[in-house]
Structures are given as C-alpha cells and as structure tokens.
Amino acid sequence: MIIPHPILGPRDAQEFVYLGDASLIDRPDGMTAGIEEFHDYLYQRTNPAGEHQELWYHEQGDRSWLVVTRNTVTHEILKVELARDVARARGRTK
Amino acid sequence: MTQPNRIAGGQIDRTRTLRFTFDGIPYTGHPGDTLASALLANGVRLMGRSFKYHRPRGPISAGSEEPNALVELRSGARQEPNTRATVAELFDGLEAKSQNRWPSLRLDAMAINDRLNAFFTAGFYYKTFMWPRSFWERVYEPMIRRAAGLGSVSREEDPDAYDKGFLHCDLLVIGAGPAGLMAALTAGRAGRRVILADEDFRMGGRLNAETFAIGNTAGADWAAATVAELASMPHVRLMTRTAVIGAFDHGIYGAVERVSDHLAVPPPGKPRQILWRIYSQRAILAGGATERPIAFANNDRPGIMLAGALRAYANRWGVAAGQRVAVFTNNDDGLRTAADLKAKGVEVVAVIDSRKGEVVIDTRGRLGLKAITIRDGAGRTRSFSVEALGVSGGWNPNVNIHSHHRARPVWDAAIAAFVPGPEGPPGLLVAGAAAGVLSTHGALRTGCDAARAALDLTGAAPDLPQAEDAPVRISPLWHVDHGRGRAWIDQQNDVTVKDVKLAKQENFTSVEHLKRYTTLGMATDQGKTGNVIGLAIMAELTGRSIPETGTTIYRPPYTPVALGTLAGRSRGKEFKPYRLTPSHYWAQEQGAVFVEVGMWLRTQWIPKAGETEWRQSVDREVLATRKSVGICDVTTLGKIDIQGTDAGAFLDRVYANTFSTLPVGKCRYGLMLREDGIVFDDGTTARLGEHEYVMTTTTANAVAVFRHLEFCRQCLWPEMDVQLISTTEAWAQFSVAGPNARKLLEKVVDQDISDAAFPYMAAGNITVCGGLRARLFRISFSGELAYEIAVPTRYGDALLREMLARGAEFDPIVYGTEALGVMRVEKGHVAGGELNGQSTALNMGLGRMVSKKKDSIGMVLSQREGLTDPEGYRLVGVKPVDRNGKLTAGSHFLEKGAAPVAANDLGWLTSKVYSPHLGHDIALGYLKAGDRRIGQRMRAVNLLSGQDTEVEILSPHMFDPEGERLRG
Amino acid sequence: MASLQPLTALGRREPVTVTHGPLTIAERTDVALASVAARKGRMADLAAAARAAGVPLPAPAAHQSGTPYSAFWIAPEMWFVEAPFASHELIAEMLKSALGEAASITEQTDAWVAFDLAAPDLAPLLERLCNVDFPVVPAGYATRTVMEHLGVYLIKHGAGAVRLYGPRSSAQSLLHALETAARSVF
Structure with missing residues (x-):
C-alpha cells in the first residue's frame, strides 16, 4: 500500500508500523476514570468491513503518528492526518 | 547431429550452434531457441511424465502457460526443478533432465498408476487414506510424500544471488505484443516515463509467431523497429525476461527479471534474478491471450499441442513439430495453423473443423502421437497417421493480473471466453487480446487508446498502421463425447472430464468446490489452459450457463517464483544486518x-x-x-534523550513510578507498563538538567519503547513540551x-x-x-x-x-x-525471562512502584482483580536442596507428591544460572503465592529433560540482600 | 582528549574509501552532527535565533548547505545540523549557546556512519537499494529510507553525489550492502 503522508507525500506502507483503531487516542484520565472505562478504551474496538480510522507510525520516516482513514475491504485510503492534529481537535492537551 | 524437424525461417541465429543435453543425450540448437523448440527440432516430443498417472507428455504450448514440459535444468547446486521447457532459453552447455519418472522417461515404473486409474479419481485422497487411523502417519503419509512432487531439489545451497529493486514510472505496460508495444510507443512519444515488461526474451508477443503484416512490413519486423524506437528514448525502460507477477495495492506491481537464467552461470557479482517492486499509478495489462484445447479421448499424447503453439514453433523457431500434421479446431484461428504450416511445406493431412460436425475421437502412440481417429458429420470414422496435432478451442484473454484485487471476469459470448470486467485494480487498464480484442488491428488500437486514456493525453490520435482485423468466428466445443479413453482437461494435475462428472455426481458443483475436489487449476500453471474447459463442462452437466457457473479468480504470482527470489540477499550471514x-x-x-x-x-x-x-x-x-x-x-541498552519543559511530567505518565521529583544529577530505576497493566520495559533514567533526562531501555525493547513514547507524546498529550531523540549509538x-x-x-x-x-x-x-x-x-x-x-x-x-x-x-x-x-540472577533483577509480556509489577515483587498518586500508562488496569490476585504468581529465588542438583529454565513448580499434570502446575523457572559464588545452580521463577512460600520445599519438574529436582524457595535476592556492596 | 585515539565506525584509524567501477564510497569522519528540535510553541524564537546564528532550518524533505552549518529536516520541527568535526566537535554545546532555550539539542555525531557516494549517475545503484525515486527528486532532497533493513538518511546533492547516514553500529553491514549492489550493477 501507499500512504499519502500529509507532509512527505506518498510513502510505501512498508515504512510504517501499524497500531490499530485510532480510538486509542481517546485515553481516559487515569485519575478520574475507573477500570471499566479503561477496559472499554483498550479492548472494545469496532472492526468494520469498510471505512476505518487507524493509527500508523512512520518509523522509517519522520516518526509521525498518522490517523489513516482506510477502507478495510478495498484498501482505499480516504484521508490521512497527523495524529497530533487529530488529538488536539479531540481536545487532548497535556 | 542433425535437427530433423528444423524447417526454414524463424527468428533463430543459424550461424551459431548451441550444444545441450536432455537426459544425457547430446543435441544441438541455435540462439533464439527455447529448450522445447530445440528438442522438437531434434524430433523429441516426449519431455515429461504427468503428476499422478505418470502419463508420457510433451509440450502443448510455446509459452509460460505450459502444464506438461516441466524439466530439471542444470546439475549440482544449480539444479532447478519444474522449469518449463517452453520458456527456458537455450544456452551452450545446458543440461536438462526429465523428472517424475523412474528408471527412465520412456520406461517409468510409476506408470502403473495409469493402469490403476480407477482408484485415483478425484477425491481419492479423502476416500482412500481415511482408515485405519493408525495408518496415516506410518503408512499413508510417507507413501504420499514419496509419490508427491514433480522434480527434485539439489539440497545444496544455491550459489547464486538474487537482488531486489525499486522502480518508478508514469506508465507500466505489461506485455510487449502489438497492444503493449503500441501503448508504450504512444506514451513514450508523449515523453512519459514508461516501463515495458515482457516475460519473453524477445519482445513482440504473437507478432513473432504469426505471418501477417503490419503496414508494409512483417509483424515481427514492425515489432523489432518499434522496440528500436523505444530503446532510443531515455525515459523508456525496456525489460525483457521480466514477468509481472502481481498487482498489489495503490499502484505497486511485482516483477521478476530473469537476469542470468539464460546463461550457464551468472557473471561474477551479478544476480540470477531480480525481484522488482514497481511503483506506477497507471498500468496497462497487455498480456495477450492463451489458447485452450478441446478435451477428447487420449488428447494428452506427446505431439498433440495447441494449434497456435504448433504455428509458433513453425513461424518463430523454424520447427515442424512433426512431418505429418493435422489440425482440430472450433474456430477460424485454428485454420491459420493449417495454412501457415502448408506454406512452410509441412504436410497437413487433415483439418478437422467441429463447426462442420467433425471431431477427433481418439489417438494412438504411447510415447508420441502416431495416429488420430476422427468422426465426420455423418458419423463415419477414419484414421490418419500423424506426428503432430494442433488443437484450438478458442483463446482465453490473460485476465489473471486484472483479477488480483478479486475482480471477477465476465463472460463474452462473442469470443466464448472470460474477459476483464468493469472492476479491477484502480489505475489498471486492459488492452489487446487480454481485453478480448483478438485482432492485430484491435490490439494496436486498444493499446494506443489505453495509453492515451491512462495518461490523459490530448490531441489527435495517431494514425495506426494497417493490420489484419479478422472477426472471431467460433462455435464453442469443450469436449468430445465420443471415444472411450480419458479426456484430459488439466494436464499438469491429471484432471479429466470424468473427474468433473464425478464432482457433479457428488454435488461439488460450485467452481470453488470443483477446483478443490478435482485439483483443477491448482498446479503450478494455475490452470491457464484447463480451467475454462473444466467449468464449461460443469456448466453443461448442471444445465447452467457459463456466466451462471462463474469462474475462479487468480492470485499472485502470475507465474511461479523461486523462493530464493523472494528471499533476495537476506539469507545466511546476510539474513539481517549486524x-x-x-x-x-x-x-x-x-x-x-x-x-x-x-x-x-x-x-x-x-x-x-x-x-x-x-x-x-x-x-x-x-x-x-x-x-x-x-x-x-x-x-x-537503548538510550533516549528526553528534553523539554514537560519532560519530567511526561516521564511520570510513561513510567509507573515518579520522575518529576528526581533531583538533577540523580538517576532512578523506572518501571514502564503497557496500558493493560503488564510490565513493558524497565531501565534507569537520569536527570542531567532541569529539562533534560536520558532514559535507558532494555536492548530488546529499544525500538518499541521509542515508538511508544512517540505515541504518548503525539497522540495522548500533544500539548506537552517534550522532544525525543535516540542516542543509543x-x-x-x-x-x-x-x-x-x-x-x-x-x-x-x-x-x-x-x-x-x-x-x-x-x-x-x-x-x-x-x-x-x-x-x-x-x-x-x-x-x-x-x-x-x-x-x-x-x-x-x-x-x-x-x-x-x-x-x-x-x-x-x-x-x-x-x-x-x-x-543479575544472583541479585534477583528481572530481565528477558521475567519480562515476558505476561507479568505485572506485582508478579515481579515491584507492586509498590506503581504510584496511584498520578496517572500513568497501565496504572488503572494493573489494579484489575485478576492481576492483583493474592494467590497469583510472585517472583522467587530457587535453589536445589541437594547442592549438586540441576535446575532447568522452563521447569514447572509442583508440590511434593503431586502428579506432573497441568492441574497441579504452580509456576515455572524463568531463568537459571550456576552461581560460582554460591557453588550451586540457582534460578528465578514465578510461583503462585510465592511470597508466602519462601523457605518451603517443592519440586522443579521438567518432563522434556526428565528432571524432577527437589528445590527450596528463596527470596529472589540471593546475593547480598541488604545491598551493602553496591553502596560501598 | 589526545590520550584517547578514536576509531572510525568501520573499526579503523582512518576513514575508508572504496571504488567499484565508476562508484566511489567514501566514509566521512569529519562531520559533527546534532539534532535540533523546537520546544513547544517556540518555533518562531528558534527560527530567529537560527537565522542569527547562520543555522539553516530547511523545509520538510530538504537539505540546505551552509558554512559552517548545514542542516536537513528529519521530523516536524526537528532537524539534523551538520558542521566540520575539527572545529565543531562540541556541536551540541555550540548550538545550545547559539539557540538558547528555544530548542532541544542533542549530540548525534557518533550515532551515525556517513558515506559519500559518487558516480556519474547513482540512479542504477540506488534503485537496487531503496525505494527513493532518485532521478526525479531534486538536488537538496533529504529523506529517511530503508536499505537492506537499515534505516538510512539519504541526501541528494546531485545526480552523482549522495550522502548517506546509516546507524553507526551497522556501518559494516551498510557498506557491505553498498558494495554488493555496486558489484551487481556496475
């Protein structure tokens, strides 16, 4: 596959490491959330046959974590964003 | 040494003679020959034995679709099995051997299978080898293993090297026949970067095998002139001997270039083959078409081949496959073979055209065709003495690569063949015969159109040269019902019409079931010649149309790829860098x-x-x-430089214990958890400045920890001021x-x-x-x-x-x-055996390190009930009660007297060493409720090594437990 | 420092230069290297300080030459800065004084082995080693790529001039990969 990197343009997926569902960005606060909430965060994932937001790390590149919106059936890549920007947009700070 | 079947013409260099051997017998050929064309020129039709029945077989094709003529090339360490003689380029000194026969090709003992064919029908494995159960490992499997497989490997290390490489272009053209050449020419003249790849060693495709003209010149000459023009363009790369093997995602194509296969030995330093990864957003599949046979009784004898192949041997290689030939066809194209052979002075004794009600119903000649029997429209039978029979059942477009993203071909009744459907790999267009456009003019036109469409070229289309534009006239005939012998469909896997009937009878009627049940199309040729006939016969038997019956689709690779090619340079000492x-x-x-x-x-x-x-x-x-x-x-050990005004706060989040309070000039042991509460890594981290830390990781996890820290920094806490760089090296x-x-x-x-x-x-x-x-x-x-x-x-x-x-x-x-x-074992420090990806801080006796006063990765889930079980595993030290007793890592803890079964298992030894200081074996281990068993005696049992050792459970700190020495 | 004699990444006293046909592979031990990363929200301060100090901070995927400092982009708001080793062995200290608190700076000199490749056309060699579309990318292009499993920074100075930075501990493996490819191609 080719991942269109938001900064570096098209890059071979061989340069990346795959992590999984981009909902991993939405980590609860450990000082307020309990085991149930963390359990859901870590283990309750959707596994769609179709559009999926997932995390890829450009390990053999610029070390950016990316949120890739990809169709898991056709492998078509619909959108690629820097995970840092997605995290900020979802309200994550320090 | 003469070549009795060599006739005039062809694209071979008769000024040079090449010597080669087949099964030890010397022969001669010429540059431009394949092994198959040279053997046929020498009157050799028998080249192999079939897989299951050991039937004598010769080549049926002149290309990579060949199911029969599989041979071993070379000897010693370079011996290579299952090479298709029809694509093996002849070189001086080539050694070739037939395979799957004993003691010789002409006299093969295993041909007894052919006599016993009633036992070996489709599904025989499933039916025959079921019982008694105890026979499976002792009798059946060794027997099948001996009989299975075709060639043999050398068992020596391959002395040759295989490279990998990466190419980029605007347009990849797959196949250099008329459509591919025209596509490449159109794109090349427009100044675009083009790669034109063809598996043959001579570009031109069918133009080399036909006699018709393009414009004012012979087709083969037009091809040569076009190749010369393309070669003069610096932005066009011509790749002969290069098979495109797959279309992968997003415009990545795989290709295998056979750099040195046509040489006895690769030149020093040069690879035998190169596996190319080609990046191209646009590609044109111009892979041509493959002719299919017609099934009739005993249609597998050496000398019976595809009509187009018979014609190719005559026109391209100057070889008559026999002195007296006949042609059996259901379409006009087959008639060309008869005409071309006649023009070459070969005696054509019969043309059997099924459209006139004429069919071949039987053949004779065990080791090579001697005669055919035909039945005419009036039902009369007649025999002809012939050495070769060309069969044409129509042409199947080579849709394979178009199917690599699971696109299903669609049935085109006009040419009685499957053609590429509307779906397909994005960016891949199809032109020429591969698209079902079977005339030369059509190939040139669609090649040009495809290049213009792929590259959005504007302006007037160029004038195309004149070329034949004959319509396809075909009346489908899949198999001949008359005649008594078996009629072969998939010659490599020995699948017959009878096997398809059996599959129908046993209700394996879907194409996928038909394939698995009969093994139709599952051989190395992927059923390039046989698949469509098999499913067409199934359609007849079930009363469904061919579109209703459907077809199986194709996976990469398009042609077989040697494992060495996939390994590339990564083998032996070069498997990975040091x-x-x-x-x-x-x-x-x-x-x-x-x-x-x-x-x-x-x-x-x-x-x-x-x-x-x-x-x-x-x-x-x-x-x-x-x-x-x-x-x-x-x-x-991994070293990561961590700087920024939030570096300390960041470390508090990624380590279970606290680092923001660490004074400058001090270091601290850190324990890093995964979010699920399991220990991920450990190491010491030092504070070298107010905003500067250096973290150490274990050797094994250096890369994974760095990736994890980047995840935390970018995805979880994007506003933290923290910067990372590895300083390990x-x-x-x-x-x-x-x-x-x-x-x-x-x-x-x-x-x-x-x-x-x-x-x-x-x-x-x-x-x-x-x-x-x-x-x-x-x-x-x-x-x-x-x-x-x-x-x-x-x-x-x-x-x-x-x-x-x-x-x-x-x-x-x-x-x-x-x-x-x-x-470290003496001291009770955890390492690889204990950091096993299943263990918590509590298991390691480090539970107190997980601070609950701050949020950190893994803190919450480490408190789960299952992970805080007071009866759970705890790290312990172990010594044998008898100081000469032996311990083994991996042994399991059992109570004294307990049977060595899983239900009684209390844990295991994670690391074992001999302590010269203490003078006996010691070990670390995880033991259930181990912290409350210190001082107890148990057993360490290892059923693999037969050890059953009485041990004493100790604190893991077996040496200087008070730490007086390290503070000295 | 005089009492400790350095070894090159290839374990020699002096850098190695090898040739294969038209190709020269020259190990470079005279380059000092440091990473410079902007502190959060301090990019403008860093840019100003860098401009004043003559430290180029080129755009993504680019290398910019200068005297004494050259630099190439390695990650968002992060660069590798090059300088002559003889005058800038303490490159991290020197950059810290020049750029102040606006950047996190880390010595990288000995984390890498540097090879300069020279030949009339390096494209045939590089296409056997990595997926960079070398003929198309411009001079001044800098990227991380993979060669025989090794993560490598590749800087194109021209069609026939490339600088590679590979992991120092794998210097021998990287040189072996380069020489093997050279024998295969040239």
Missing part, C-alpha cells in the same frame, strides 16, 4: 565468543588459555568481578563493577567520584582522560559497587583499553552477557 558494539574489535582480538542479541553481536564470554568449557570462563569472569572489578559493554557505555570499580575509574575520570561526591544513584556529565566529555551513572545490575560510564562512540574502544591499562593493578577483566546474567 550491529557491532564499540568494544567489538577489542573483543575480537581477545578471541571472545559472540552471541546474537537481536541484531547486536555481544560478547558472551572471553575464554582464557586453558579454558576448555564455557562455564570455566563465565565462572572466572563472575568471581573476578565480585572479587575486584569487571567491565562489560552495555552500549546495546551515539555513546559507548561500559558497566564497571566490583569492589575496585571506583578505584579503577579514578584512574580515568577527571573529577572527584568519591562516595561523598558521587553517591549511589548519582548521574552527571564528567570528563575523562584529560577533558573528553563523558557521562557517569552510579548504578548497579550486578549488585556490586558499580558505575556506567559513557563516551562518544568513537572513543569507546580507546576508553576500554585505557581503563584496562591504567587499572592493571586491580586485575580488571571484561565480562560478557553470560556473567552479566549470572550476577
């Missing part, structure tokens, strides 16, 4: 034994004169360190351990490092040997007074030599990973 430590050259001088740890080569131990067994060296290294001082290269780092460690270091360190000035867990920037920047950490893995000292890597070798020279009075030794392991 990483060498700064002390590597010094250790080599000392005769060190090295061990691979990931990619690193680390010193395992360094034998001294007189030491004959590894334990002697390791024991000596441990004792010398504990007695005076030892040095160990610990550069391999920038610093040569040595552990200096033992009672004399400080005294030795004082010889090289420029500053005061007395206990008062540089106490336990101090860390900081220093200088050595008169001003060289360095770092010093007072940390201990061995339990001794110990430091880690780091200098820029280029000075590491010199620092080691300097420490050994200046500290000679302390008899320093350099110890390897084994001694390191002994000392």
